[in-house]
Amino acid sequence: METKKVAIVGYNRIPFARMNTAYSEQGNQDLLLASLNGLIDRYRLKGKRLGEVAGGAVIKHISESNLIRETVMNTTLDPATPACDLQQACDTGIEAAIYIGNKIALGQIDCGIACGVEAMSNIPFESSPRLRKALLKANKEKSAFGKLKQLLSPKLKDWMPIPYKGQEPKTGLVMGEHTEITAKYYNISRQEQDELALKSHQNMAKAYDEGFFDDMVTPAFGLDKDNNLRRDSSIEKLSQLKPAFDKQNGTLTAGNSTPFTDGASAVLLASEEWAKANDLPVLAYISFSELAGIEYVENKQDLLLAPVFAAERMLKKAGMNLSDFDYYEIHEAFAAQVLATIKIWENDELAKKFGLEKALGKIDRSKLNVKGGSLAAAHPFAATGGRIIATLAKLLHEKGSGKGFISICAARGQGVTMILEK
Numbered sequence: 001m002e003t004k005k006v007a008i009v010g011y012n013r014i015p016f017a018r019m020n021t022a023y024s025e026q027g028n029q030d031l032l033l034a035s036l037n038g039l040i041d042r043y044r045l046k047g048k049r050l051g052e053v054a055g056g057a058v059i060k061h062i063s064e065s066n067l068i069r070e071t072v073m074n075t076t077l078d079p080a081t082p083a084c085d086l087q088q089a090c091d092t093g094i095e096a097a098i099y100i101g102n103k104i105a106l107g108q109i110d111c112g113i114a115c116g117v118e119a120m121s122n123i124p125f126e127s128s129p130r131l132r133k134a135l136l137k138a139n140k141e142k143s144a145f146g147k148l149k150q151l152l153s154p155k156l157k158d159w160m161p162i163p164y165k166g167q168e169p170k171t172g173l174v175m176g177e178h179t180e181i182t183a184k185y186y187n188i189s190r191q192e193q194d195e196l197a198l199k200s201h202q203n204m205a206k207a208y209d210e211g212f213f214d215d216m217v218t219p220a221f222g223l224d225k226d227n228n229l230r231r232d233s234s235i236e237k238l239s240q241l242k243p244a245f246d247k248q249n250g251t252l253t254a255g256n257s258t259p260f261t262d263g264a265s266a267v268l269l270a271s272e273e274w275a276k277a278n279d280l281p282v283l284a285y286i287s288f289s290e291l292a293g294i295e296y297v298e299n300k301q302d303l304l305l306a307p308v309f310a311a312e313r314m315l316k317k318a319g320m321n322l323s324d325f326d327y328y329e330i331h332e333a334f335a336a337q338v339l340a341t342i343k344i345w346e347n348d349e350l351a352k353k354f355g356l357e358k359a360l361g362k363i364d365r366s367k368l369n370v371k372g373g374s375l376a377a378a379h380p381f382a383a384t385g386g387r388i389i390a391t392l393a394k395l396l397h398e399k400g401s402g403k404g405f406i407s408i409c410a411a412r413g414q415g416v417t418m419i420l421e422k
């Protein structure tokens with residue numbers, strides 16, 4: 001069976017906002033709706049029945065089990081447009097694009113939207129198991145006395161909500177603690193991390209000044225730009241920040257780590273025929289993608305390094321070398337994880353020690369995250385993939401030809417890579 005080419009034909013996102021700032025009153029549906037509405041307006045999709053909308057949020061309330069379909073029903077798309085929720089930690093946005101892309105490739109649908117959202121300001125709290133049990137039992141009790149007895153059974157501390165900390169259940173460490181171990185294990189210096197962080201902000205500031213984001217980001221809830229972007233940062237300021245995760249000997253700080261963030265993004269994918277029929281130019285094609293997992297319980301330093309393996313397998317299938325790309329979009333969860341990943345890809349000895357056949361090639365740093373990365377834009381987990389695909393597709397479209405490389409690490413020791421081509 002012949003497969004179809006998967007074209008990226010549109011994108012839209014709302015500005016990303018640090019948690020508890022511009023979107024402190026909004027939930028997942030509000031943010032996603034704003035992003036989808038911007039996409040629908042820009043590409044005149046009102047009233048259209050699309051093949052499918054797929055995406056997700058890494059963290060949802062229990063009432064949001066069909067978040068994407070619920071949100072689609074609130075847009076002006078034809079309500080006959082089906083939708084589904086996907087979740088794959090920080091890879092969610094890319095996985096959604098792969099899911100929609102594969103259906104287009106197989107001819108099952110001719111167009112679809114891949115989307116992602118994260119409303120960290122509206123994050124659900126857990127309750128203690130003792131409180132949950134007491135409430136469920138109280139609900140079953142017939143008499144007021146019985147209900148009261150159950151409600152009085154938990155201790156005072158059991159009534160306290162349990163906040164989200166982002167810990168890895170298998171290790172009990174948060175991402176920053178894991179990445180602190182990564183930085184030490186792979187000898188990533190504080191200076192290298194701060195330099196990468198500064199470059200991310202400088203590149204994004206320049207891109208905003210040049211109007212690169214004008215047709216990509218629609219203002220929402222009073223915000224018109226990513227509010228994590230700093231124009232006042234410098235190596236001096238970054239070098240003075242205190243370590244965030246290892247207070248004594250650490251190198252990860254608020255400046256070289258992403259903050260918790262609210263935001264949403266959406267990407268419009270289609271077959272070439274649908275793009276032509278709807279008068280939309282093909283910005284770029286998705287040509288390859290690969291998902292990998294990695295052991296990180298024994299090897300705590302490797303939690304966010306699964307893209308190392310994804311890239312090796314993907315490049316082999318594509319018959320390419322890591323040096324063969326015009327642009328590289330590598331998700332900057334932390335500067336240290338980007339630098340460790342690149343170090344392994346580029347260094348033969350380290351690559352072999354890690355389990356690769358050999359080094360994958362060199363990355364020209366002037367081609368890396370040229371419009372800023374997650375350290376500047378910030379990182380609403382499930383929305384980051386859409387931001388990255390859109391940025392790379394636009395870069396390739398403007399260039400008129402070429403190839404771009406995407407790499408995103410994710411919680412639970414997973415990672416995804418993708419190739420876009422024009």
Ligand SMILES: CC(=O)CC(=O)SCCNC(=O)CCNC(=O)[C@H](O)C(C)(C)COP(=O)(O)OP(=O)(O)OC[C@H]1O[C@@H](n2cnc3c(N)ncnc32)[C@H](O)[C@@H]1OP(=O)(O)O
Nearest residue numbers: 089090175233237244253254255257258259260333410411
């Ligand atoms: C989920 C997945 O699947 C995979 C992934 O992507 S992993 C990534 C997941 N993300 C995380 O784990 C988030 C990690 N981040 C955090 O926990 C927190 O942001 C953090 C602990 C690193 C910092 O939190 P914080 O201390 O509250 O930061 P914040 O108060 O904003 O900043 C501290 C200081 O640094 C300064 N600062 C921050 N960035 C700066 C910069 N670029 N330049 C100069 N100064 C900066 C701030 O101005 C602030 O200074 P003051 O104290 O003088 O106000």
